[in-house]
Amino acid sequence: MNIAKVIVDVQARSINQTFDYLIPDRFLDVLQNGMRVIVPFGPRKIMGYVVGRVSESAYDELKEIIDILDLTPALTEELLELGKWLADETLSLYITTYQAMLPQVLKSQYKKELVRLTDAKLADDLEVLFAGRDYVPYEELNNRQIRYSHVQKAIQVGDIMINYLVKSKITKKYTTIVKPNKDAYLLEEAIQDLAKNAAKQREILTFFIENPEAIEQTKLLKNLQTTQQTIKKLVDKGLLVSTRMEVFRNPYDDDQVVKTTALKLTEQQEQAISPIKRKIAENQHDVFLLHGVTGSGKTEIYLQAIQDVIEKGQEAIVLVPEISLTPQMVHRFKGRFGSNVAVLHSALSSGEKYDEWRKVQRKEVQVVVGARSAVFAPFENIGIIIIDEEHETSYKQEDQPRYHARDVAIYRGEKHQCPVILGSATPALESYARAQKGVYQLATLTKRTNNKGMPDVQIVDMRKELHAGNRTMFSRRLKKQIEQCIAKKEQVVLLLNRRGYSTFVMCRECGHVKECPHCDIALTYHKNSNQLKCHYCSYEESVPLHCPECNSDLIRYFGTGTQRVEEALTQLIPEARVVRMDVDTTRRKGAHEKLLKQFANQEADILLGTQMIAKGLDFENVTLVGVLTADSMLHLPDFRSSEKTFQLLTQVSGRAGRHELPGEVIVQTYTPDHYSIELASTYDYAQFYRTEMNTRKTFQYPPYVFLALLTVSHRNQVKAVQTTQKIVQLLLNHVNDKTVVLGPTPSPVTRMKDRYRYQCMVKYKQEPQLRNLIRKIVQQFDDDVRKDDLLITVDMQPYQLM
Ligand SMILES: Nc1ncnc2c1ncn2[C@@H]1O[C@H](COP(=O)(O)OP(=O)(O)OP(=O)(O)O)[C@@H](O)[C@H]1O
Ligand SMILES: [Zn+2]
Ligand SMILES: [Zn+2]
Structure with a gap:
């Protein structure tokens, strides 16, 4: 039997296992690990990632894979493994980490759909809708204004409404390119053979003898003032080929970029870069903390190190914080490496982001510059990973999977046996402490390149x-x-x-501050819409004319x-x-x-x-x-x-x-x-x-200790406190006596979206079993999570204590 092991897109806490699916014959040759597939799951069709192939299964009656969504695996073997490691580190699900590594458009998007039950007797209007089909998109049902009760009675909507994957919303664009199909001397011979009146054909062939590179057909038509028919004649003779090619949107105006070349490094820069260059040359992993004052030329060091990597035929990942991913920064990399650079950040449209990611996947670029998630770039021969402004907290993702890009970078650096550079004028305390201990190699730039003092x-x-x-x-x-x-x-x-x-609204008479009715936070005043908004739950109301407490009209904006x-x-x-x-x-x-x-x-x-x-x-x-x-x-x-x-x-x-x-x-x-x-x-x-x-x-905070933050939230305050209390107790029963378990403590924002939030903080130095322990403890509350809307989040090494 041919069986695929699949991680399915189901967000249930206890499901981290793979499911077995039969591989239909038509997919046998094409299916590879890391591809996204559609599989049946209960009554639904969902997306999954193929993580392995076996010939036997412990289960009988396996279902078949319905469809494959990729031509090239979306995730490389390395990334599949990385995802598992990351899920263990951050206590999240494999499916969550896999989704986090891919551009938005490749994540599963589901659409509601109705499935016809084999023995269902349908109302007439539904019969029409289903005519000749097994399922219909839910929108069609709405468009036809079919009564819900009909649907329910006839085909039991609750049971059979399924989620169906929209293959992907990527609007791919194609262009036709033309290139010579023969060597130049053969083209010359062909010119000799052409009929006398075939001047245009002659001109085209001459053009290709001089420019053997592929060219977009539209450009060719314009440049040579010729017609599609003429080109087709040459294609038919086997002299040219014409193929379709994916075109990428280019969000950057490359003409704007000024070409730069390597600067002569200062003595300090030389000293800093030489051990890095050595590691690159020797294919060795090490982590360098590049501590250089602002304007000391850190970026020039990155550029020259990357130059070495490119010359070796390897690839480079550069992470910069989202907010400093300015055009200026991008231009510095494009200026040196031109179209060999892909850029990934949130200001791009999802289509542009996908295109940039595809350039990386197809190895059409050797350098990627991007925000946090670019650390997952699907390169397979990485020669360096650079994190600029490594102290920035935006490198920590505040949502599942709660990972820090620095940890992922170092993990991948080890796998690829390449150096990792952490650069900053103000390194994170954690990083500097590691450099002091010799875990990272410290390189220091104390002077600005302009030889002037600091302002x-x-x-x-x-x-x-x-x-x-x-x-x-x-x-x-x-x-x-x-x-x-x-x-x-x-x-x-x-x-x-x-x-x-923030700008909040306060009554000057009695000091009353307008708060969100669902969260413990003052509402923020938005001038453009003249509305008060909650930044946690997006609740909105208009600015009151009178104070709700004392009825005064002396309302004022503060902040x-x-x-x-x-x-x-x-x-x-x-x-x-x-x-x-x-x-x-x-x-x-x-x-x-x-x-x-x-x-x-x-x-x-x-x-x-x-x-x-x-x-x-x-x-x-x-x-x-x-x-x-x-x-x-x-x-x-x-x-x-x-x-x-x-x-x-x-x-x-x-x-x-x-x-x-x-x-x-x-x-x-x-x-x-x-x-x-x-x-x-x-x-x-x-x-x-x-x-x-x-x-x-x-006060026993990092880097002296590690932290784990558990946050429990529930609509009922007592339930939230009690659950936290239980968790604290369970932790205390198992951790060693040097470990401190604090809580239940109300979270800084105690009520959010009408839910009460309490936390438990673990401060520890050595607890090799802590992740397992937390996972087990959290599992004990699975029933409440599923049935009673209890929510427990775990953040290992938290940056936001909210
Ligand atoms: N070796 C060099 N010789 C001359 N100029 C240099 C050299 N290295 C860098 N520069 C220039 O010095 C300026 C500051 O360098 P750069 O921006 O790389 O510093 P940085 O340490 O990355 O700064 P910041 O952390 O403030 O962003 C830039 O204009 C850069 O072009
Ligand atoms: Zn709110
Ligand atoms: Zn008042």
């Missing part, structure tokens, strides 16, 4: 501004510097640190959105031309690029934005960086808040004075004495590391 940082105490009667959000110093800067025709970057900040800053800024300095970059202004496709171009062309004086402007940008004319609210993150319930503040301030300071002109940074804060702000102003990473490590040690 000078001034801290402004906003409490003093208030005392001096300045009630605006701009300190006098910042205002003066901006004005001077503009007068000198230089440019300014202004950061509004918005995380933990500082970029829009308000922009208004205040143009009031304060009317001559300033401002470009605002935030989620609102960059939502539309290409908007990001347009705004940055505007700024680069010096059509604006000030670039005002949120976190998204802090990284990766490199503008010659920027000499002043202002941070409006340095401390807004410090008060979040997050043990990493100091680290994040330090990182952000360092990153944004690095935007100034990167070229000839010297830079200056002004940091406004209400807590000028906080070590994360003070030490960022002197660029003292080493001191910050020591101070922060002490804090982490005292």
